Amino acid sequence: MGRVPENRRQAVVKLLWISIWMLYLGAPLDDLVHGGHGPVVVVPASLGLAAFVVAYLALVFLRTNTEEQERWVHWVLCALAVLALATSATLGEPWLVLFVYVSVVCGAVLPPTWSRWSIPAATGALALVGSFVDTAGDLYPALLIPCLLGGFAMVGIRHLVQTMRALREARETVAQLAATEERLRLARDLHDLLGHSLSLITLKSELAGRMLPGRPEDAAQQVADIEKVSRQALVDVREAVSGYRRPTLATELAGARIALAAAGIAAELPVELPPTAGARADGSAPPSLAPDTEGALAWALREAITNVIRHSGATRCVITLVERSDGGCAGTFVLTVTDNGHGSADGPGSPGNGLSGLEERLLLAGGSLSTGPAAPTGFTLSASVPRRTPAVTVPPLG
Template sequence: MQADEERRFPEIAKEPENRRQRLVKALWISIWLFYLSAPVTDLVSGGHSPGVRLLGGLGLAAFVAWYLVLVFRTARQMAVRKVLVSLAVLSAQATVLSLTLGREWLVLFVYVAISSGAALPGEISRWTVPAAAALMTATAFAVPGGDAYLASLLIPALMGGFAMAGVRAMIRTTIELRQARATVAQLAANEERLRMARDLHDLLGHSLSLITLKSELAGRMLPGQPEAAAQQVADIERVSRQALVDVREAVSGYRRPTLPGELAGARTALAAAGVVADLPAEPVADLSEEAESALAWSLREAVTNVVRHSGARRCTVALADRQTLGGRFMELTVSDDGAGGPAVHGNGLTGLTERLEAVGGALSAGPAGKTGFRLVARVPLGSPS
């Protein structure tokens, strides 16, 4: 994917990253200096005095050197004020050289327009490029025979300047795209870490609570009821093995708990904790895999909290098909007669809320009257709204 995106942008839009790329860019820019053959030819065979040739050569060398500096800095930020001052100096050089040495020097304005588009932001270069073309036009009419050269220079000046402005915008877009892609990759990694943390909490919180409970039971039974203690130890081994399988599946990203499986697990956990369980038969409903998985996680978290925190003597689990103004919903209710208290939205309830919202559902949890606690998870039947 990254390679495909890289191919959408031409190499000219990339900042040189090593010596070879800088050399290639230098050669590419140098090719376009052949348009300076007209002023060079004028210096050599234009009939100027040696002093004029010397001054003209120095002026041309200074012009080309600063032009190259501006174009080479297209991918790196320069102060706008410094660029404007440099362009003013280049424009003054082009004007003076054209007025004193002749119409062959009008081509320097093309380079002024190009460097303007390359070194200035688009909102400024859209004015400076036409300004350079206008100054060239005014100078051409002041130079003998300059109007004959104007037609062949005006279009290159405008097209070259705006083309370089487009290249600069492309460079900026490429850099922003790379930064955005890196940000998206970082966000995706963070989201995956959150998902893994949520899954492992849901998996291990339930299994370790059950292992702890059964270990305590086995410890109490061991002196007088060795056979019952052995049964609890066997259950601990089974739960541990299942927890290992669940963690492996969760890490692989393939685990999708089901309501029948979680109802069976809830029955075992509640019975081991000495809590009377009132559970429904296996549900039959038009639930998508994602919605059923969200309800299954909700049931697991709720039963784990009953076993670990509530001190309840009875737990009731109900599944109901509800018709509301927003459509049909499958509603899971887990209530107990324990100590109750306000809902503390830790990792478990926060993770459940995220899971349910992802499938168009909702979660509510809180005290059920004077004593007890109730958790209600709701998911849409059929297509999520």
């Protein structure tokens, strides 16, 4: 809601929702077929009704999400009002329903300062024309309330659409500010980690240069100190980067719950998590999840939730985390994220950069990634990682 259709499917769905209300045009259509009018009346009346429907659908479909309307919109509204007035006055009471559509479209596309008087004006025109053409007096009173309330209901929907758009823009701004703050924090931490070490390395390098060639023993000591400081700086950087890049399942599940709720997607998440390497189940049992295993699953969950929110158009998301045992021994953890959306946005065989990077992470952790359509609709991502990540041997440099 509040979004411009991004693809053909969304446009068709929106058009179908708008077209449902065309069922109320049954009275004018019945009058054209069984009203006993001659071809001289039926042909122009049919063309006028078709033009009315096309103009109505165009305004509601294209201009509801627009705050500032162009001049042609007002001319089309005037044309709709003239068509409703002319057909009702000449063809009788079955055509009075067109005033309801005029009121609704006024509420849908006009700002409140304009719609607050145009909707009562359309209702007043309905009452005025109805007092002449509805001799029985049983039809137009039933249309007055829908005409008035339908128009003002569209005013409320238009305001809701604008509010949702503003909230979405504000959320994107907050996300950008958070990313900027995170970059600044990383810059500060790296400066604190490396500033002292690099300054010390520079100082000792200058001392070693001054001691050569007259004091080679002292220069060698300075070079040894430089090596020690640089190794410690490398360890600090690795620990800092590891802390930034290794998420936890608990944190990602909490973030997924908040993100899905903000996107209006109902979420089913696991209640309990396996104990991690930092928290044993009891005093003697070995830990269930190694840090690398938990980190790989957390990255998979983050990527899957991001895709669900951005691309799926889903209303429900189910997250499961189970352990498959291999012969009674330590098995494999399988994280599955399933939504009921319209499937992969990239299409089969063309994974995006996020899924490609995730598959590389899982391969490094000894796991695998599988994706595919869900039944009856939707998309499923399944990431499997062994309980104990296999050790990766890195050959020494040089």
